[in-house]
Amino acid sequence: MSGHSKWANIKRKKGANDAIRGKITTKIGREITIAVRMGGGDPTGNMRLKLALSKAKANNIPKDNINRAIQKGLGATEGSNYEEVLYEGYGPGGTAVMLDILTDNRNRTAADVRHLFSKYGGNLGQDGCVAWMFKKKAVFIVECEAFDDEDALLEIVLEAGAEDMRAEDDVFEIIA
Incomplete structure (x- = not known):
């Protein structure tokens, strides 16, 4: 009689849901930290932080986690140093690709991106090789x-x- 333990089923479902919530919390925490580093800790003057805070509230992230991420961004606490990196390259068929990536380890990320490009028939390019084709617009x-x-x-x-x-x-x- 497999599957007859109600507690085992609840535990499995709760574990899966907790893992998903943990990933979301970590991702939004990183966004808050980067937003604070780029534009300061005041959400009235920092639209990126304001957007990240609204995402955090929509996903029911505790205020302690939000405050910890803001403090980390201001440099008050030690932790991983996240930074944004821009990669450019060519995808299959010569398609121009620009990737805006948030990472705590540039070397590992560069290797991973290079591997993904080569795996799917593309190649990682030098800085500026495709940037001239794109324009940032609002x-x-x-x-x-x-x-x-x-x-x-x-x-x-x-x-x-x-x-x-x-x-x-x-x-x-x-x-x-």
Whole structure:
């Protein structure tokens, strides 16, 4: 009679759920730490930190873990030193690929990325080999109800330095 132990089934399910929650907590903690290092510990002036904190609250991460990640980012506590690394290369068929990776060990990550590129028919390139093909852009979606006058919004957008604004259905799409 296999599978008759209710406790064993509960333990197995709880263990699997705890492992998933642990991965999510660790990942969001790293995001908070990097955001604090890049823009400071004040979420009002650091949009990346504000986004990471909203993810943490959505995933029910305890405040102690959030505060610990912020302190680590400010340099108050010792721990792993996470950094963002940009890798460029060519995928199968000559497809240009840019990878923005968060790591605590550059050497291990470079070897892993090089292995993945070669495994799937690509190759890791030098810095700048494909970066010239990409542009970083921001897209803002504003509902039409927020602005009655499209011309006034266009004027504000152009003064702020945006590239383009499109009116679609019931939203304005602003590209900057």
